Amino acid sequence: MTIDQKTVAKIANLARLKIPVDEQIAVGGELNKILDWVAQLNEVDVAGVEPLANPNDAHLRLRADVITDGGKPADILANAPSKTADFFTVPKVIE
Amino acid sequence: MTKLTDLTITEAVAGLAAKKFSAVELTDAHLAAMERPDARGMNIFTLETPDIARAQAKQSDARRAAGQAGDMDGIPLAIKDLYCTKGVRTTAASRILDNFVPTYESTVTQKLFDAGAVMLGKVNMDEFAMGSGGVTSAFKPTISPWSGPNPAAAARHLVPGGSSSGSSASVAARLAMGATGTDTGGSIRQPASVTGTVGIKPTYGRCSRYGIIAFASSLDQAGPITRSVADAALMMRVMAGFDEKDSTSIDTPVPDYVAALGGSVKGMKIGIPREYRIDGINPETDALWQKGAQMLRDAGAEIIDITLPHTKYALPVYYIIAPAEASSNLARYDGVRFGLRMPGENLNDMYAATRFAGFGKEVRRRILIGTYVLSAGYYDAYYRKAQRVRRLIRNDFLDAFKQCDAILTPASPGTAFAIGEKQDDPLQMYLEDVFTVTLNLAGLPGICVPVGVAQNGLPMGLQLIGRAFDEATLFTAAAALEKAAMFNAKPAFTA
Numbered sequence: 001m002t003i004d005q006k007t008v009a010k011i012a013n014l015a016r017l018k019i020p021v022d023e024q025i026a027v028g029g030e031l032n033k034i035l036d037w038v039a040q041l042n043e044v045d046v047a048g049v050e051p052l053a054n055p056n057d058a059h060l061r062l063r064a065d066v067i068t069d070g071g072k073p074a075d076i077l078a079n080a081p082s083k084t085a086d087f088f089t090v091p092k093v094i095e
Numbered sequence: 096m097t098k099l100t101d102l103t104i105t106e107a108v109a110g111l112a113a114k115k116f117s118a119v120e121l122t123d124a125h126l127a128a129m130e131r132p133d134a135r136g137m138n139i140f141t142l143e144t145p146d147i148a149r150a151q152a153k154q155s156d157a158r159r160a161a162g163q164a165g166d167m168d169g170i171p172l173a174i175k176d177l178y179c180t181k182g183v184r185t186t187a188a189s190r191i192l193d194n195f196v197p198t199y200e201s202t203v204t205q206k207l208f209d210a211g212a213v214m215l216g217k218v219n220m221d222e223f224a225m226g227s228g229g230v231t232s233a234f235k236p237t238i239s240p241w242s243g244p245n246p247a248a249a250a251r252h253l254v255p256g257g258s259s260s261g262s263s264a265s266v267a268a269r270l271a272m273g274a275t276g277t278d279t280g281g282s283i284r285q286p287a288s289v290t291g292t293v294g295i296k297p298t299y300g301r302c303s304r305y306g307i308i309a310f311a312s313s314l315d316q317a318g319p320i321t322r323s324v325a326d327a328a329l330m331m332r333v334m335a336g337f338d339e340k341d342s343t344s345i346d347t348p349v350p351d352y353v354a355a356l357g358g359s360v361k362g363m364k365i366g367i368p369r370e371y372r373i374d375g376i377n378p379e380t381d382a383l384w385q386k387g388a389q390m391l392r393d394a395g396a397e398i399i400d401i402t403l404p405h406t407k408y409a410l411p412v413y414y415i416i417a418p419a420e421a422s423s424n425l426a427r428y429d430g431v432r433f434g435l436r437m438p439g440e441n442l443n444d445m446y447a448a449t450r451f452a453g454f455g456k457e458v459r460r461r462i463l464i465g466t467y468v469l470s471a472g473y474y475d476a477y478y479r480k481a482q483r484v485r486r487l488i489r490n491d492f493l494d495a496f497k498q499c500d501a502i503l504t505p506a507s508p509g510t511a512f513a514i515g516e517k518q519d520d521p522l523q524m525y526l527e528d529v530f531t532v533t534l535n536l537a538g539l540p541g542i543c544v545p546v547g548v549a550q551n552g553l554p555m556g557l558q559l560i561g562r563a564f565d566e567a568t569l570f571t572a573a574a575a576l577e578k579a580a581m582f583n584a585k586p587a588f589t590a
Contacts, residue, residue, distance in 0.1 A: 003467070015422060015466040016429070017459055018447035027463065030521065034464055037522055038411040038477070044484050051482030052489060054313050055299045055538020056563070060342050075198040079433035088431050091438075091445050 003028045003035065099124040100269040100590040104170050104326040107272060111159065111169050118159070118169025122152035122213050125171040128590030129215060129270050136247030137588070138235040139261045139270060141176045142184055143216040151213040158211065166333055168211025173271035175262050176217040177224055178204050178317075179306040183214075187308045188232040189222045191428045191453025193435040201306025202338045203275060203317045210333045215271055218261025222455045223425065224282055224310045227527035228512065229260025231457045236514050237261050239290060240268035240586035241553055249587075253511040253553070256286030256527075262320045263290040269590040273321040273330050277307060279314045280413055281507075281531025284543040284558055287320055288506035291545040291554030291584055293327045293573070294320040296531075298563045299538035300345035303338030311420035312343070314413075314535040324544060324573045328352035331566065350567045358571035361395030365559075365572070366499035370406035371530060377509045380555065383547045384505050387557040390546075390579035391503065391572065399499055403491040408484050409533040410525060415468050415481035416536070421458075422465025428453060460521065489537040492560075501572050502560040505530050506543040510553035530558060540566045542573045545582040554584055 003011075008028045012019040019027055073086045082089045099121050102110065110116055126145050128134055148171060155169040179185050179197035186192045200208075208214070221231040229237040236252075237260040243249030255264035259276030263286035266274050276283040278296035287294030295318045302317040309315060319330035332353060337346040367388060372381065388398050430436035430449035437452045439445030454462065468477035495502065508529060517523040534541045540563070543556040557576065561569040 007467075008463070011463055011466045011470060013447075014470060015462050016426075016443070016446040016450050017454070017462060018444075018451040019459070019463075027460070030460060031463060031467065033522065034414060034460075035467075038415055038481075041408055041411050041415075041480055041484055044405070044408060044487065046480060046483035046487070049483040049486050051479050052486035053482060054343065055489065055536070056343070056345065061346075063339070072198075076432075078198050079195050081193075081430060081434070081436035090431055091440070091442050093442050 003031045100128050102272070103323045104167070104272045104321060104329055105323065107170060118152040118155035118213065119149065121169055122148050122171050125215055125270060133245045133247065133588065134268065134270055134590065136245065137238045137240060137264055137268065139218055139237055139264045139268070140216040141186055141188065141219050141234055141261070144183060144214055147183070148213050148215050155211050155213065165209065165211035166329065167207060169213060170211070170272050171213045171215045172207065173216060173218045173262060173265040173274040174204060174214055175220055175259055175275050175277060177220060177277050177308045178275055179308065180204055180214070180217065183217065185217065187223050188220045188234055189453065189455070189458065190233045191435050191450070195433050199306060202303035202340060203307070203334050206333055206336065218265055218274060220260055221258035222458050223308070223421070224258040224277055224279055225421070225457050225461055226257045227281070227285055227524050228254035228514065228517065229257040230254065230514055230518060231455055233455060237264050238514070239264055239511055240588035241290065241511060242587065244587045246588050252514040254289070254514055256289040256511065258282040259286045259320060263287055263292055263294070266292050266320050266322060267586050268588055273319055273326055276318055276320045278316050278318055278535065279310050279417060280535050281528035283318045283320060284531045284541055285507045285527055287543040288556035289511040289554065291582065291586070292320050292322055293324055293542065293544055294318065295327050295331060295542040295566070295569070296534060296540060297331065297335060297566055298540045300343055301335050301540070301564065301566070303341040303344050305338055305340035309424040311417040312424060313420060314417060324570060324577045325353065325356055327542065328356055328570045347564060352567060352570050355567040355570040356574045359395065360391060360572055360575045363396045363501065363572060364499040365391050365396045365398050366401035366495055366502040367398060368401050368403040368406065368495070368502060368504060370403050371504045373529065379549045380505045380509060383555050384503070384557060387546050387576060388503055390576055394575045394579060401495045401499055401502065403495060403533070405484065405487045405491050406533060409488055409536055410529060412481045412484045412488065412536060413532045414464070414525060415477050416485065418461040418465035419469050419478050420465070422462045422469065425458070425462055457521070485536050488533060492537045492539060496562050500568055504558045504560065506556040506558040510549045510551060510555060534560055539563055540569055542569045544573050544576050544580070546576065546580040547582070548584045
């Protein structure tokens with residue numbers, strides 16, 4: 001399995017990372033090296049083995065469905081790079 | 096009298112209780128050491144907080160005078176810059192967080208402050224805890240105090256390990272009495288091993304992850320780095336415990352780890368996993384491991400051979416699961432709500448420009464790998480497959496613990512390497528975690544204890560692995576190993 005320049009551009013877009021075109025080939029090479037190395041997992045027979053997502057296999061705890069937090073617009077906006085009143089502001093979205 | 100900065104936490108707690116010195120005096124001694132140019136030359140602190148430290152120390156003395164001193168009252172600590180601290184800049188050593196000032200406190204730091212601890216400052220690390228040498232930090236890399244009497248002026252700048260590089264360096268250099276660290280693949284234990292300090296990664300779910308900036312959520316754990324096993328036990332007792340704010344926190348009692356120190360290893364079964372004798376193992380590492388086994392045998396433990404057959408697959412599994420979780424966790428850095436924002440023509444462009452400028456090379460590499468293994472068409476082949484092998488790795492440990500009470504292994508492949516080494520090839524850097532990463536995948540606790548000094552004069556540690564939530568047995572065994580090893584080497588630089 002090889003990651004070519006086109007694949008790098010595709011996953012960079014999925015990850016919202018602006019990788020410059022002249023770096024894409026080099027990045028692809030690095031990723032290929034890592035993927036070739038992890039390919040040794042193909043040696044392992046995992047037939048019938050359930051995936052383990054969490055080391056304690058724990059079921060997530062449930063709590064009462066009540067509001068426990070909120071009403072902190074000042075805290076939430078405290079680190080905003082750009083804001084107006086109680087809103088975050090971003091570049092224009094509508095084309 | 097011993098210099099205040101040379102005391103262990105345990106000794107300092109006794110000294111404060113006996114009114115031999117005050118918390119203000121103890122904190123001032125550490126602040127004075129931190130502020131020396133040769134100490135600052137090591138790039139340990141990302142932010143010094145002397146005003147907070149002095150205020151906390153003053154309050155500590157007042158509490159003690161009123162007979163209300165906590166378990167760690169007046170003890171000056173360094174806090175890894177991955178822990179959110181209310182009103183104090185927190186960076187994860189990344190440009191993307193810019194001047195992020197949390198409006199909340201992490202549960203673990205809150206517990207430490209509730210017990211009376213003093214914060215000297217925030218310390219350096221690999222960016223988002225991704226690295227094994229501290230060299231991926233957006234700040235200058237931390238230089239180990241083992242590099243020379245004036246580490247910054249030394250011919251070779253050694254790393255203090257990573258990712259908790261500032262934590263291990265501050266404690267080894269006697270600039271802090273203890274430090275918080277975090278461990279996702281070895282980031283507490285490997286830095287402890289290469290700096291001659293003690294570091295424990297508790298069981299997954301033992302310490303709250305609330306307010307600790309996430310790297311890989313099914314692997315991350317908080318833990319202390321200290322200069323003695325007793326100090327680690329004391330600090331762990333404060334840091335551990337159930338927290339409603341962390342959905343993976345486990346509601347189970349925290350034993351008295353300090354009481355466990357006095358236990359005996361007589362009759363304890365210690366497993367030696369043959370798969371950890373990897374090809375090309377450093378002969379000194381191997382010899383130290385055998386020496387450590389002999390020490391525990393002499394103390395009355397029974398040493399048995401065990402097998403952990405899927406060990407060699409742990410690193411490849413880790414380098415699928417950790418980047419996958421990281422790519423998901425780090426999606427939140429979008430330039431909208433906090434941190435850095437770069438200009439862009441439209442929203443998507445702004446996201447992509449911000450994230451490229453804000454993340455360093457290693458972090459970008461892991462985000463891309465993680466995005467790839469989670470993308471349509473590759474999810475089953477990589478991510479699901481890695482999760483299945485992860486279960487086999489955990490099952491290996493469950494089987495082994497039917498025969499033994501704890502497992503002894505090396506903690507790092509060799510001694511500290513130099514800044515600049517292992518940086519051209521990411522796979523070389525990844526191998527630093529070969530002995531530690533298995534525990535994160537299995538969720539088990541592990542402690543690194545300094546046991547010897549290599550021919551190059553640098554410290555080497557060994558790792559003890561325990562059953563889930565059985566840190567108490569680890570502290571018993573670690574205390575026995577520490578007692579037998581009599582490790583007393585000091586870095587070339589100390590405060």
